[in-house]
Amino acid sequence: MEKELFSTLPVPTWRWLGVNEVYLPEELQTLPTPVRKIQIDVPAGQHVTQVIANRTEQRTEITAHVAEGGTLQMVQLQLLPPDKAGTCNVEVTAEKDAQVYYTTAEIGASRVLAQVKIDLAGDGSKADMAALYFGDGTRSIDLNYVITQTGKKTEANMQVRGALQDSAAKIFRGTLDFKAGSKDSTGREKEEVVLLNEGIRNRSVPLMLSAEEDVNGQHAVSAGRLDNSRLFYLMSRGLDEKEARKLVVGALFATVLERVPDAELREKISREVEERIEHGQR
Amino acid sequence: MEQQKTFVEDIERTLYDIRNEDHSVYKTERGLTEEIIRDISRQKKDPAWMLDFRLQSLEKYYRIPLPVWGPDISELNMDDIVTYVRPGGKMAGNWQEVPEEIKATFDRLGIPEAERTSLSGVGAQYDSEVVYHRVQKELSDQGVIYTDFETAVHEYEDIVKEYFMKLVPPKDHKFAALHGAVWSGGSFVYVPEGMHVDIPLQSYFRLNAAGAGQFEHTLIICEKNSSLHFIEGCSAPRYNVTNLHAGCVELYVKEGARLRYSTIENWSRNMMNLNTKRALVEKDGLIEWVSGSFGSHVSCLYPSSILHGENARCEFTGVTFASRGQDLDTGATVVMLAPNTSANINTRTISKSGGAATYRSAVKVTPGAKGAKCLVNCESLLLDEKSRSDTLPVMDIETDDVEIGHEAKIGRISDEAIFYLTSRGIAEEEAQAMIVRGFVEPVAKALPLEYAVEMNNLINMELVGSMG
Numbered sequence: 071m072e073k074e075l076f077s078t079l080p081v082p083t084w085r086w087l088g089v090n091e092v093y094l095p096e097e098l099q100t101l102p103t104p105v106r107k108i109q110i111d112v113p114a115g116q117h118v119t120q121v122i123a124n125r126t127e128q129r130t131e132i133t134a135h136v137a138e139g140g141t142l143q144m145v146q147l148q149l150l151p152p153d154k155a156g157t158c159n160v161e162v163t164a165e166k167d168a169q170v171y172y173t174t175a176e177i178g179a180s181r182v183l184a185q186v187k188i189d190l191a192g193d194g195s196k197a198d199m200a201a202l203y204f205g206d207g208t209r210s211i212d213l214n215y216v217i218t219q220t221g222k223k224t225e226a227n228m229q230v231r232g233a234l235q236d237s238a239a240k241i242f243r244g245t246l247d248f249k250a251g252s253k254d255s256t257g258r259e260k261e262e263v264v265l266l267n268e269g270i271r272n273r274s275v276p277l278m279l280s281a282e283e284d285v286n287g288q289h290a291v292s293a294g295r296l297d298n299s300r301l302f303y304l305m306s307r308g309l310d311e312k313e314a315r316k317l318v319v320g321a322l323f324a325t326v327l328e329r330v331p332d333a334e335l336r337e338k339i340s341r342e343v344e345e346r347i348e349h350g351q352r
Numbered sequence: 353m354e355q356q357k358t359f360v361e362d363i364e365r366t367l368y369d370i371r372n373e374d375h376s377v378y379k380t381e382r383g384l385t386e387e388i389i390r391d392i393s394r395q396k397k398d399p400a401w402m403l404d405f406r407l408q409s410l411e412k413y414y415r416i417p418l419p420v421w422g423p424d425i426s427e428l429n430m431d432d433i434v435t436y437v438r439p440g441g442k443m444a445g446n447w448q449e450v451p452e453e454i455k456a457t458f459d460r461l462g463i464p465e466a467e468r469t470s471l472s473g474v475g476a477q478y479d480s481e482v483v484y485h486r487v488q489k490e491l492s493d494q495g496v497i498y499t500d501f502e503t504a505v506h507e508y509e510d511i512v513k514e515y516f517m518k519l520v521p522p523k524d525h526k527f528a529a530l531h532g533a534v535w536s537g538g539s540f541v542y543v544p545e546g547m548h549v550d551i552p553l554q555s556y557f558r559l560n561a562a563g564a565g566q567f568e569h570t571l572i573i574c575e576k577n578s579s580l581h582f583i584e585g586c587s588a589p590r591y592n593v594t595n596l597h598a599g600c601v602e603l604y605v606k607e608g609a610r611l612r613y614s615t616i617e618n619w620s621r622n623m624m625n626l627n628t629k630r631a632l633v634e635k636d637g638l639i640e641w642v643s644g645s646f647g648s649h650v651s652c653l654y655p656s657s658i659l660h661g662e663n664a665r666c667e668f669t670g671v672t673f674a675s676r677g678q679d680l681d682t683g684a685t686v687v688m689l690a691p692n693t694s695a696n697i698n699t700r701t702i703s704k705s706g707g708a709a710t711y712r713s714a715v716k717v718t719p720g721a722k723g724a725k726c727l728v729n730c731e732s733l734l735l736d737e738k739s740r741s742d743t744l745p746v747m748d749i750e751t752d753d754v755e756i757g758h759e760a761k762i763g764r765i766s767d768e769a770i771f772y773l774t775s776r777g778i779a780e781e782e783a784q785a786m787i788v789r790g791f792v793e794p795v796a797k798a799l800p801l802e803y804a805v806e807m808n809n810l811i812n813m814e815l816v817g818s819m820g
Contacts, residue, residue: 081421081742081744082420082421083421083712083714083744083746084421084714084746085420085421087714087716087746087748089746090421248762250737265749265751265752265754266752267752268719268722268751268752268753269719269752270749270750270751270752271748271749271750272747272748272749272750273746273747273748273749274746274747274749274758275744275745275746275747276743276745276758276760277742277743277744278742278743278760278762279742279743280732280734280740280741280742280762281740282734282737283734283735283736283737283739283764284737284764285734285762285763285764286762286763287760287761287762287763288759288760288761288762289743289758289759289760290757290758290759290760291745291747291756291757291758292756292757292758293747293749293754293756293757294752294754294755294756295752295753295754
């Protein structure tokens with residue numbers, strides 16, 4: 071059976087790095103899996119909030135259109151059981167002066183593929199994206215986020231926070247694409263990843279593409295283990311190492327989680343991450 | 353407010369575009385066949401193992417497909433490239449014996465002056481054969497070997513056999529295979545243990561015949577605790593036929609050794625520059641790359657450093673300037689294989705007049721590389737709305753005990769900076785050139801003075817339209 075392509079890096083690079091494309095997980099291809107489709111239309115000038123806490127749907131496709139001056143606040147939490155694979159494909163178009171606040175957390179599933187594409191088509195449109203992922207056990211996380219800036223005076227912000235432990239593997243591709251004519255636009259992208267033990271694999275691919283001079287773009291990645299001096303400080307205050315780790319990862323995730331409007335969901339995610347740091351994967 | 357644009361004149365290339373009449377004594381048939389390879393090998397009086405190596409590489413060349421990433425190289429037709437051109441002169445022992453016409457070209461490029469002032473040896477490559485070569489006597493007395501590659505194959509056969517295309521095997525990619533089959537000319541440097549070569553060695557490559565490829569091989573071995581600075585400069589006159597450069601550079605930096613490899617490339621704007629450079633660095637060794645890419649029509653150039661021994665280090669400083677008709681895809685790769693290895697990558701790219709510049713990199717940290725540190729900083733400047741600039745870094749980390757940081761910025765020259773300088777009485781063109789020179793300063797200061805001057809002149813020519 072021919073493999074089904076799920077997502078591709080907007081501009082390919084060396085094949086040996088294995089980041090150019092990702093195919094649908096075999097279990098989703100051999101067993102026909104229903105695709106849950108969600109369509110969101112934000113009328114001009116309106117504000118829509120949509121929170122999706124996904125515990126069951128293995129394949130999700132979300133398309134959203136935000137009309138002039140509209141605001142979409144979307145929270146997409148992936149909480150699938152640890153023995154299931156899952157995919158999620160999100161496409162958002164923002165018209166003139168529209169705003170998109172997109173928050174996502176990749177917590178569950180054995181293998182997850184997520185793609186988010188936001189097109190800032192209209193002048194003055196804005197995308198503010200915050201994502202977190204927690205990989206442990208043999209979990210595999212594959213992310214492809216693309217913000218395309220087509221309109222003038224657009225603003226993109228992509229903040230990604232992650233932690234990896236055990237033998238988890240993750241690929242993060244994050245692209246800011248300034249199209250010709252996107253004058254006076256700005257783009258920011260940052261990924262911070264904490265590596266909790268040896269045996270993990272972390273691949274980061276931050277792309278910045280520009281066909282327009284009058285833009286200001288920045289991206290950054292930082293990856294490393296927990297700062298020893300910080301750990302030592304916390305442990306000297308009576309915390310054991312696991313407690314200290316929980317605290318540091320909790321702080322790293324806090325800025326993303328605080329965007330989740332539901333206190334119960336926030337609490338559930340924090341607790342699950344803490345438990346998995348404490349006891350390993352459930 | 354309507355933003356002011358500076359009109360930027362295209363490069364004045366007359367100095368580099370002198371074209372001599374083609375007086376070559378020998379040319380292969382067009383295209384690439386086994387017969388041609390045997391022919392090249394016969395002409396070069398290759399030992400048998402080298403002929404075998406060439407033929408095996410040719411097999412690989414046929415088999416390996418063209419890369420699926422990177423700039424468009426579809427206009428390259430290998431059947432149109434005469435792979436080997438031998439200029440009308442024998443190896444010359446000193447400058448006076450070099451044919452007059454060839455000498456005049458080199459004179460205009462300032463090669464002998466460079467040697468007369470501070471450089472300790474000059475190996476100038478005219479088309480595929482080294483025509484002029486010299487090493488200061490005291491260096492050879494100290495056991496430093498600096499010779500053209502054909503001589504090395506015969507006189508230092510054991511060393512060449514041990515190292516040649518071991519770091520860049522022909523199976524690596526299509527153009528490495530091509531290189532293995534048709535390589536010709538280049539430099540061989542051997543620095544014995546503990547020897548410090550304190551003045552830079554320089555080689556200057558140049559292409560003359562239209563439609564000719566250049567496939568020079570550079571092999572440098574720095575033994576334990578030795579040090580060397582090697583400078584490679586490239587320029588070629590312009591022709592209407594596509595030219596191909598698929599050179600190969602292999603650098604071996606042994607325990608505690610330091611090697612700085614500097615290149616200013618200014619190939620003509622019809623050149624396909626598909627060059628492969630790789631360094632293997634052992635314990636406590638240091639490789640420093642200084643790389644300036646100004647010329648060529650298409651470039652794919654990513655010097656790679658394999659940090660094989662504990663505490664091995666890599667410093668990479670690069671500047672790329674893409675103008676009209678240019679697609680320059682440059683960057684670096686680092687593979688960290690041992691504990692406490694470190695790498696520092698610092699690049700600047702500039703695009704103008706419809707040029708496209710891409711920064712592409714890969715940093716790989718293997719499970720054994722505990723304590724690895726890598727910092728990448730790349731900044732891109734776009735000078736007009738017709739140009740393109742892309743950044744494509746990949747980091748692949750397989751252990752927790754690392755510090756990996758990557759930062760990139762993209763943008764334009766701020767109006768405020770131009771306004772400030774023009775309000776101080778500086779012409780707008782000059783103000784822009786000043787800002788660009790400041791932007792590439794990290795590279796300029798890593799170069800020996802005369803090369804920094806050459807680079808500044810190249811920038812001035814690009815931006816102001818004259819030598820300034």
